Structures are given as C-alpha cells and as structure tokens.
Amino acid sequence: MKAIIVERQNGANALKLTDLPAPEPAAGELRVRVRAAAVNRTDIVTREGRSGYAVNPILGVEIAGIVEQAEEGSGFAPGDRVMGLVNGGGYAEYAVMPADRAMKIPAGYTFEQAAAVPEVFLTAYQTLYWIGRLQPGESVLIHAGASGVGTAAIQLAKTLSRAKVIVTAGSREKLDFCENLGADVLINYKEQSFEKEVLAATDGQGVDLILDFVGADYWDKNLESVKKEGRWVLIGILGGIQVEQVNLFALMSKCVQLTGTLLTPRSDDYKARLTADFVREVMPHMAAGEIKPIVDTVFPLEEAMSAQTHMEENRNIGKIVLSVAE
Incomplete structure (x- = not known):
C-alpha cells in the first residue's frame, strides 16, 4: 500500500511516499480502506520528533473510509462507511482502527468531510x-x-x-x-x-x-x-x-x-469512552445538519508535506484533509 513516513524532521522532502505492507487487524480492530485522512498539529510535532509517544512509523491519527475486515459482534461489517481515531497510520491506503472508536459516517457526508470530524x-x-x-x-x-x-x-x-x-x-x-x-x-x-x-x-x-x-x-x-x-x-x-x-x-x-490536556496520548479506553459519549450527544446534531465539519483544503496524499506547511503557516480556516483514494 502507499503510505507517508517521516524521512527527516523539516524541509520540503521531510515526508516520503513509500510502499509498505497493509496492516493486519488485531482482536477488536477493523481494517479500513482509507479514503481520506486529516492533518493535525500532532502530526507535525511527531514529524519533528517532539511528541514522545508516537510508535507508528506512518503519520496520521484520524481517517475516514470503508471497512474491509471486521470481527463478528463488533457492530460493523465490510462495506460500512466509518470515521474515527487511529493510533497512527492514517496517511496510508489502509489502516487499522479499534472498533470501539469507529463512528458511522452520517448520510450525505463525503469522505473528506468525515475525515475532518474525529480529532477536532x-x-x-x-x-x-x-x-x-x-x-x-x-x-x-x-x-x-x-x-x-x-x-x-x-x-x-x-x-x-x-x-x-x-x-x-x-x-x-x-x-x-x-x-x-x-x-x-x-x-x-x-x-x-x-x-x-x-x-x-x-x-x-x-x-x-x-x-x-x-x-x-x-x-x-x-x-x-x-x-x-x-x-x-x-x-x-x-x-x-x-x-x-x-x-x-x-x-x-x-x-x-x-x-x-492532549487527546492523542490518552489511553485507548479513554478514547473509546469519549467516542461513545460523542456519538450519543453530538452525532444526532450532525445527522440533522445542525453541526458540520469545516474543510479548508484537500491535498492529495503525495502532497502531505504541502498540507502540513499550509497548517504551519496558519492559513487554514477549519480542517486540512488528505485525499487518499477515489
């Protein structure tokens, strides 16, 4: 699969598009065909080696895509459109996501809009x-x-x-x-x-x-x-x-x-509980169109460094998103 990894901390060629094996889901995880991923400050901090908690060589903590593999009883099935937080690995064609952090994408949302929801x-x-x-x-x-x-x-x-x-x-x-x-x-x-x-x-x-x-x-x-x-x-x-x-x-x-506080270094259990509460309290308002994600700019995956530069220059209004696949 195509994926973005860190080549060096800064500069035009800091991020590299490469080929890596697709991840295999562990117990309780979904494998998702990523259609869009969003850019966050934590990605930049990780690229610069300042986060202290990144373990996945692939950047990206939030995605939207289509479930490819799901365990029975997870509440999800292959073909479901989902969005959610991942433990790194979002800037790639495939990612694994804990099932208890996955949220079904509201009807009418594009994958780019959905990717702009989870982290922010x-x-x-x-x-x-x-x-x-x-x-x-x-x-x-x-x-x-x-x-x-x-x-x-x-x-x-x-x-x-x-x-x-x-x-x-x-x-x-x-x-x-x-x-x-x-x-x-x-x-x-x-x-x-x-x-x-x-x-x-x-x-x-x-x-x-x-x-x-x-x-x-x-x-x-x-x-x-x-x-x-x-x-x-x-x-x-x-x-x-x-x-x-x-x-x-x-x-x-x-x-x-x-x-x-920071969200990224929080425990898996904390993120799962937060997601469940969010789904209950906020998602109905999103489905009704009362609350909406704001997408500033969409970059192709291979232009991830340009997307991060756009964020570093504080030029965005709302979210910066990477389009991973059509």
Missing part, C-alpha cells in the same frame, strides 16, 4: 464538556477560533449549551467565518487587546471557560480574562511552552482551575 470534534467536546464542564448559558473564550478545533468548539458550545462564545483570530476573514458559525464576540488579536475586549463583553467579570491553544504568550492575558472560580483548559502551545515571571498567587486568588 472529539478534542473540542472533551475540552468543553469532560474537562471544561461548560454549562448552559455560560461564556467561553475560544482562541484560534478559525482553526479545526476552534470551528468545532464554536458549534458545540452554541448548539449544546447556548453559550456566549467569544473568539480570537488574526484576520477579518477568519472572524467573519467564526461569526457565521455562531460566535457572539469577535476579537482580532493582532489589532485588539483581547483581555480588555473580554472584560468589556462580560461586564468586567471575565469568562467562565477558556480554551487556550496558545500557551505561554497568553498566560497573563488569559489570567485577566478568566472569571473568578473559572476554568481554563490548555490544549495547545502555539505561543511557547515557557512562561516567565509566573504569579501563582494571582492564579490561586482567583480560584481558577487550570487543566492541561
């Missing part, structure tokens, strides 16, 4: 609800609102909680897109001080919840933006990992709950 929507759902405990009518600040996770989080927060959604993004185009998805307050972080805008939009109280993709650069501003006894979930480090002059007392005095 499960991450957004996890951070908003499992960790962030967002309640109906609360306020949430979503940084990188036009990113894959951002566009998912906006829709989830509005549809499931009728929350007040405040987003940051770096261009008018991205902010307009967020507004069309339901965002209530739009902040251009390149032109505005987002902490001042957040306080103005919340009567000086701050938000109940922050989804933080940025990390170090936003530490002080996020601390100003979060409400007393609010929640702050760190899910990205686009702005660095080292915070200078941290005032822990300021964090303590506001009684803020700060949680760091």
Whole structure:
C-alpha cells in the first residue's frame, strides 16, 4: 500500500511516499480502506520528533473510509462507511482502527468531510464538556477560533449549551467565518487587546471557560480574562511552552482551575469512552445538519508535506484533509 513516513524532521522532502505492507487487524480492530485522512498539529510535532509517544512509523491519527475486515459482534461489517481515531497510520491506503472508536459516517457526508470530524470534534467536546464542564448559558473564550478545533468548539458550545462564545483570530476573514458559525464576540488579536475586549463583553467579570491553544504568550492575558472560580483548559502551545515571571498567587486568588490536556496520548479506553459519549450527544446534531465539519483544503496524499506547511503557516480556516483514494 502507499503510505507517508517521516524521512527527516523539516524541509520540503521531510515526508516520503513509500510502499509498505497493509496492516493486519488485531482482536477488536477493523481494517479500513482509507479514503481520506486529516492533518493535525500532532502530526507535525511527531514529524519533528517532539511528541514522545508516537510508535507508528506512518503519520496520521484520524481517517475516514470503508471497512474491509471486521470481527463478528463488533457492530460493523465490510462495506460500512466509518470515521474515527487511529493510533497512527492514517496517511496510508489502509489502516487499522479499534472498533470501539469507529463512528458511522452520517448520510450525505463525503469522505473528506468525515475525515475532518474525529480529532477536532472529539478534542473540542472533551475540552468543553469532560474537562471544561461548560454549562448552559455560560461564556467561553475560544482562541484560534478559525482553526479545526476552534470551528468545532464554536458549534458545540452554541448548539449544546447556548453559550456566549467569544473568539480570537488574526484576520477579518477568519472572524467573519467564526461569526457565521455562531460566535457572539469577535476579537482580532493582532489589532485588539483581547483581555480588555473580554472584560468589556462580560461586564468586567471575565469568562467562565477558556480554551487556550496558545500557551505561554497568553498566560497573563488569559489570567485577566478568566472569571473568578473559572476554568481554563490548555490544549495547545502555539505561543511557547515557557512562561516567565509566573504569579501563582494571582492564579490561586482567583480560584481558577487550570487543566492541561492532549487527546492523542490518552489511553485507548479513554478514547473509546469519549467516542461513545460523542456519538450519543453530538452525532444526532450532525445527522440533522445542525453541526458540520469545516474543510479548508484537500491535498492529495503525495502532497502531505504541502498540507502540513499550509497548517504551519496558519492559513487554514477549519480542517486540512488528505485525499487518499477515489
């Protein structure tokens, strides 16, 4: 089968298209003929050798395709259209997926749309609800609102909680897109001080919840933006990992709950439980067209490096997808 592996950490030829044997499913797994795979920040971190947990030589953690092999009693059969998280191996013509992480693709979805669902929507759902405990009518600040996770989080927060959604993004185009998805307050972080805008939009109280993709650069501003006894979930480090002059007392005095998380290194059991909850709580809204995946650009598999570069340059609105097969 055709597959993408890491040749070197950086550069135009960092990723290599090669031929490898198709994987054999273990007990409890499906073998899937991959039709599309999506690109994620974790793929870039893995390529650069910084993840510390990648064991599969083939990149890619989410796919959409057609079941080729399935165990009896798995709930799936050959020919089923599925999407879901994989333990690496997504940038390939075939992949194995734990059956308890597979989700049936909603009617009318293309494989490219389906591939844009698992990682970002499960991450957004996890951070908003499992960790962030967002309640109906609360306020949430979503940084990188036009990113894959951002566009998912906006829709989830509005549809499931009728929350007040405040987003940051770096261009008018991205902010307009967020507004069309339901965002209530739009902040251009390149032109505005987002902490001042957040306080103005919340009567000086701050938000109940922050989804933080940025990390170090936003530490002080996020601390100003979060409400007393609010929640702050760190899910990205686009702005660095080292915070200078941290005032822990300021964090303590506001009684803020700060949680760091990543989805990829979570256990198989955690991902299975999260998937089951997502299918129950969110998939009906997707089937009804109330929540939708946002696809920015589709690249052919052999242009995986160009797809990752597109993400590194922050040019995307929504998901970047690789088309693996027609």
